Amino acid sequence: MEDNKSPIMDRIAEANKAATTGIDAKDIKNWITIHIMGKAYKVPADLTILTAMEYAGYKFVRGVGCRQGFCGACATVFRKKGDYKLQTGMACQTRAEDGMYLVQIPFTPAEKAIYDITKEPYEASIFIKYYPEVTRCVSCNTCTKACPQDLEVMDYVQAAIRGDFDSLSDVSFDCIQCGLCAMRCPAEIVQYHVAQLGRRMFGRYGQGVPDHLRKRVKEITEGKFNEEMDKITSCSTEELRKIYTEREKEPE
Amino acid sequence: MAELKYIEGYPENIRKEIDKVAKTRDKRIDYTPPAMTMKERDEVLRIHPDYAPGGKREIQVGPNKGNLAPNEVADLLEAYPLIDQDEVNLSQVDYDTDILIIGGGLAGTSAALWANDSGIATERILLTNKLRHGDANSIMAEGGTQAADREVDSITKHYIDTIGGGHFENKPDVARALVEDAPLIMKWLCELGAIFDREENGDLAEKLAGGISVKRMHSCRDYTGLEEFRVLRDEFRTREIPYLEHYPAIELLTDGERVTGAVLWNLETGEYKIVKAKATIIATGGYGRLHIRGFPTTNHYGATFDGVVLSYRVGAKLRDIDAVQYHPTGAAYPIQIVGYLLTEKLRGSGAQPVNADGEAFVYPLEPRDVEASAIIRECYVRNKGIITPTGLRGVWLDTPLIEIKNGKGYIEKAFPGMIRMYKRYDIDIRKDPVLVFPTLHYQNGGIETDPSGRTNVDGLWVAGEVSGGVHGKNRLMGNSTLDCLVFGRRAGMSTAEYVKSHGDESKISLEHVKKYVKNLEQAGVKRTRRAPIILPDYRGKAALARMIDVF
Numbered sequence: 001m002e003d004n005k006s007p008i009m010d011r012i013a014e015a016n017k018a019a020t021t022g023i024d025a026k027d028i029k030n031w032i033t034i035h036i037m038g039k040a041y042k043v044p045a046d047l048t049i050l051t052a053m054e055y056a057g058y059k060f061v062r063g064v065g066c067r068q069g070f071c072g073a074c075a076t077v078f079r080k081k082g083d084y085k086l087q088t089g090m091a092c093q094t095r096a097e098d099g100m101y102l103v104q105i106p107f108t109p110a111e112k113a114i115y116d117i118t119k120e121p122y123e124a125s126i127f128i129k130y131y132p133e134v135t136r137c138v139s140c141n142t143c144t145k146a147c148p149q150d151l152e153v154m155d156y157v158q159a160a161i162r163g164d165f166d167s168l169s170d171v172s173f174d175c176i177q178c179g180l181c182a183m184r185c186p187a188e189i190v191q192y193h194v195a196q197l198g199r200r201m202f203g204r205y206g207q208g209v210p211d212h213l214r215k216r217v218k219e220i221t222e223g224k225f226n227e228e229m230d231k232i233t234s235c236s237t238e239e240l241r242k243i244y245t246e247r248e249k250e251p252e
Numbered sequence: 253m254a255e256l257k258y259i260e261g262y263p264e265n266i267r268k269e270i271d272k273v274a275k276t277r278d279k280r281i282d283y284t285p286p287a288m289t290m291k292e293r294d295e296v297l298r299i300h301p302d303y304a305p306g307g308k309r310e311i312q313v314g315p316n317k318g319n320l321a322p323n324e325v326a327d328l329l330e331a332y333p334l335i336d337q338d339e340v341n342l343s344q345v346d347y348d349t350d351i352l353i354i355g356g357g358l359a360g361t362s363a364a365l366w367a368n369d370s371g372i373a374t375e376r377i378l379l380t381n382k383l384r385h386g387d388a389n390s391i392m393a394e395g396g397t398q399a400a401d402r403e404v405d406s407i408t409k410h411y412i413d414t415i416g417g418g419h420f421e422n423k424p425d426v427a428r429a430l431v432e433d434a435p436l437i438m439k440w441l442c443e444l445g446a447i448f449d450r451e452e453n454g455d456l457a458e459k460l461a462g463g464i465s466v467k468r469m470h471s472c473r474d475y476t477g478l479e480e481f482r483v484l485r486d487e488f489r490t491r492e493i494p495y496l497e498h499y500p501a502i503e504l505l506t507d508g509e510r511v512t513g514a515v516l517w518n519l520e521t522g523e524y525k526i527v528k529a530k531a532t533i534i535a536t537g538g539y540g541r542l543h544i545r546g547f548p549t550t551n552h553y554g555a556t557f558d559g560v561v562l563s564y565r566v567g568a569k570l571r572d573i574d575a576v577q578y579h580p581t582g583a584a585y586p587i588q589i590v591g592y593l594l595t596e597k598l599r600g601s602g603a604q605p606v607n608a609d610g611e612a613f614v615y616p617l618e619p620r621d622v623e624a625s626a627i628i629r630e631c632y633v634r635n636k637g638i639i640t641p642t643g644l645r646g647v648w649l650d651t652p653l654i655e656i657k658n659g660k661g662y663i664e665k666a667f668p669g670m671i672r673m674y675k676r677y678d679i680d681i682r683k684d685p686v687l688v689f690p691t692l693h694y695q696n697g698g699i700e701t702d703p704s705g706r707t708n709v710d711g712l713w714v715a716g717e718v719s720g721g722v723h724g725k726n727r728l729m730g731n732s733t734l735d736c737l738v739f740g741r742r743a744g745m746s747t748a749e750y751v752k753s754h755g756d757e758s759k760i761s762l763e764h765v766k767k768y769v770k771n772l773e774q775a776g777v778k779r780t781r782r783a784p785i786i787l788p789d790y791r792g793k794a795a796l797a798r799m800i801d802v803f
Contacts, residue, residue, distance in 0.1 A: 006304035013546025020543040057795030065387035200445030244416035
């Protein structure tokens with residue numbers, strides 16, 4: 001190996017070029033055409049909607065966040081060629097397909113209720129109090145069909161109405177709060193806000209603080225570990241290395 | 253070239269390779285390669301991107317002049333500002349606040365909540381975000397949060413694991429704060445209503461992870477950061493604390509010595525806003541989008557190092573800025589998800605790295621730098637990796653082992669995010685392994701602080717990934733969300749104390765920027781680079797080549 005070079009690093013960088021610097025047309029074999037808000041663009045075949053739009057020349061300041069399906073910033077509505085269905089997805093998680101027509105919905109106008117969960121009773125009435133529109137649910141299931149996470153959205157709205165916090169939390173847990181359910185709901189329910197309230201109530205009252213955690217916090221407050229910590233933080237690196245190397249590992 | 257034929261998500265030739273993994277699986281159920289000795293670790297670390305030659309240089313200007321930094325980092329520290337002092341009118345203040353928080357991930361959001369809890373009125377706090385509130389690496393944390401809250405565990409054990417993982421270079425006082433506050437943070441989250449994985453008796457379910465000696469990893473399926481964050485954001489909005497979105501900070505303001513606010517910039521309209529503040533907390537996260545050494549990244553779109561760039565110009569000292577964390581297991585296939593995170597919790601739950609011959613070649617829970625190096629060695633030195641259709645190399649992460657060890661249905665329950673990500677490309681991680689290769693994950697170092705998050709510059713606090721010291725040269729899994737929550741809290745409380753004893757008579761100016769520019773000129777830095785870069789650029793080369801600006 002030369003002093004200032006690392007052939008391995010160069011090979012790794014070269015192999016990852018497309019993901020780190022933008023795509024060069026000469027590296028692409030297969031192409032498709034997509035229609036971004038009605039305008040046609042020829043883009044490489046193996047891209048997501050997000051990266052296809054970037055290839056086309058968009059530099060995002062809206063409608064993009066984590067790029068990996070967690071943040072809900074890149075909600076997108078699209079139709080495929082020859083299909084009557086209006087579909088939804090996250091731009092970063094949906095493959096661009098030939099003939100797709102699409103538009104992003106980077107923002108959902110929605111009201112979040114103001115509440116203090118420490119002062120609310122753990123019962124169904126909380127949903128009627130803060131989100132009375134949940135009772136307008138007509139069980140059409142459009143929210144479920146719109147969910148890019150494939151959650152059973154209507155089921156958790158029904159769980160909210162019943163006051164079943166446990167089931168609401170379980171069914172809604174993977175929600176990324178993109179807002180597509182609320183945008184499609186004919187009853188104008190803001191499902192993801194309803195779920196957020198329900199989950200916090202379940203976390204606080206249904207699960208609570210376990211005894212072992214309460215006990216440990218008390219021990220720390222009382223200074224149980226102070227002496228031990230004083231000692232260990234004043235150890236030399238050599239001593240620490242020894243303690244580290246000899247420490248026991250809890251079996252799996 | 254003929255079209256590739258795909259069988260359940262994999263091209264035919266790779267499908268054949270999978271058979272080799274399946275064949276040795278039975279033998280590997282009860283076999284785990286031994287953990288490396290310290291000597292073996294040192295040996296393999298030589299091909300880690302952080303130690304392989306050619307990646308770093310000395311910083312030419314500022315408080316850390318002469319220290320080594322990755323080239324991409326040095327480039328941004330040695331860059332000219334976006335705005336000229338004379339272009340900005342500082343006489344019109346748009347927001348006058350007590351505490352300005354820049355960056356709204358877990359760290360910034362908890363800082364706001366704890367400042368409020370410490371007696372600062374909501375309207376005296378302002379949180380500004382480059383993108384939306386919560387577009388941050390925090391929400392992408394899959395694996396968990398460490399806290400020593402089981403009877404068999406102790407704060408001391410958590411401390412030892414943390415500094416061993418950090419190569420004994422951690423700053424002891426902040427590392428101590430991290431582990432001592434951890435159980436308290438867990439209790440706070442439970443009380444706010446965060447839903448953690450539980451045992452049947454209601455105890456918190458806890459797992460092992462790389463470099464950790466006792467089970468203390470708390471998780472929320474594989475959406476840990478998301479769950480923690482959305483609970484905090486809900487509480488934040490419920491208290492109606494003021495916040496701005498799509499308003500990155502492009503420069504800090506000072507009165508000559510103290511930080512006294514910032515210049516914000518409307519990402520959509522280009523208009524700037526002046527914020528005057530008694531105390532400023534930087535919680536802008538890390539630098540994955542700098543693609544150090546050409547690696548793909550697990551980081552969100554806005555992870556561009558802005559907070560360090562601005563703080564460095566006001567004189568904030570950095571530490572351990574040379575240490576970059578590469579997560580051992582980023583996706584290497586399919587091309588659409590290259591670099592995305594495959595949580596360490598997968599290995600914590602029994603998934604093994606396996607080479608092209610179907611051999612388990614490394615202890616699955618080495619510290620991240622060691623594990624990453626072992627995978628690079630397998631692919632590029634021993635040539636026992638798998639080559640993908642786009643020319644990337646990777647090794648297998650044998651996910652089906654998880655259900656053999658934990659029972660059927662476990663993956664669906666514990667890793668819904670992973671199942672979903674691969675299902676979109678017709679791959680079932682319960683049946684087939686996945687291809688992995690290290691990916692740029694975390695900024696280990698950053699701005700130095702005391703245990704309250706205070707920097708060496710008066711009026712300036714930092715919290716979260718932007719800070720340095722707590723993780724030494726290498727962060728352990730489960731210590732990043734914890735870092736954000738612990739030091740967000742401490743910075744919130746500390747700034748609350750500070751502003752009570754400081755009036756708002758101080759001046760705002762950009763004099764420090766002028767000085768910094770002078771330093772750059774004296775050092776002979778050419779005017780080719782400007783920073784902060786705010787967002788990366790992935791536009792297609794063909795489109796860029798024909799772009800003209802006519803407005």
